[in-house]
Amino acid sequence: MEESGLKEVANPSGLFLEKRASAVPGSVVCACLEGNRPLLVEMQALVARTPYGMPRRTAVGFDYNRVNMLLAILEKRLGMDFGTQDVYVNVVGGARVTEPAADLAVIAAIVSSYRNKPIMPGILAVGEVGLTGEVRRVGFVERRIKEAQNLGFQKFVIPSGNLSAKDASAGVIQVNTVEEALAVFFEK
Secondary structure: OEOOEOOOOOOHHHHHHOOOOOOOOOEEEEEEEEOOEEEEEEEEEEEEEOOOOOOOEEEEOOOHHHHHHHHHHHHHHHOOOOOOEEEEEEEHHHOOOOOHHHHHHHHHHHHHHHHOOOOOOOEEEOOEEOOOOEEEOOOOHHHHHHHHHHOOOOEEEEEOOOOOOOOOOOOEEEEOEHHHHHHHHOOO
């Protein structure tokens, strides 16, 4: 919206990512669907020691209860301790993400902030995370990858079985569990 009226946004994903700093702990890009169109959004997390007895959990643009569930998965399956940590999750640009395909990106952002280690640049995360720590398939992966490729992303962490071997392009890494995904996100 401008003074003269509405202006077309040719690339909404680029708009959400235009001021993104790479190699910063707690930040990862996810391809979410808005209707039928893939939209790349930056998921950010901040994990900080709490000065109070009860840690805070805050989510902006993402389901608060889902954040709590993902933290419980990290505690139970990976042995991480968030009992003395405040955890903040934010979807940059005021976007609202409602689909579970963003779970893997939220987990990656939380772990990145917790470890104070950035995720490799040029990587995209997509996948629903189940209570046992498995990464579950999501729909329209081909569309999501194509949108990310158009914006220069080269690595795509997706659930195993989401693409057949013949459909998987270079840079597609299929994972079964959160542990496998984290090994990819933090490899050097």
